Amino acid sequence: CMRYYFTPLKILPEVIILGCTHFPLIAQKIEGYFMGHFALSTPPLLIHSGDAIVEYLQQKYALKKNTHAFPKVEFHASGDVIWLEKQAKEWLKL
Numbered sequence: 001c002m003r004y005y006f007t008p009l010k011i012l013p014e015v016i017i018l019g020c021t022h023f024p025l026i027a028q029k030i031e032g033y034f035m036g037h038f039a040l041s042t043p044p045l046l047i048h049s050g051d052a053i054v055e056y057l058q059q060k061y062a063l064k065k066n067t068h069a070f071p072k073v074e075f076h077a078s079g080d081v082i083w084l085e086k087q088a089k090e091w092l093k094l
Contacts, residue, residue: 002033012038019049 012034018024031043057063073092077084088094 002029006030006033006037012040012044015045015047017047017049017052021050024048024050 016030016034018027018030023030027046027048031046034040034044073088075084075088
């Protein structure tokens, strides 16, 4: 799967921005691909776009993290609802 997305790359990018919502879930696989394909001794810099957005908003608007609040989370599925529920519990450590 990684070869399908990344094989056209002939040079190693300085930074890899994980711009899709599911990429952070496979960040280790992406790191592994680049380390093997480019024979790296250290993993490339991966930036999670969601983290970058949060950091920008915190800096620009002086937002503070509320460590006592847990946001309301809703999941919607067009497929296997039981699988999604299982994954959500695993991701959220419920």
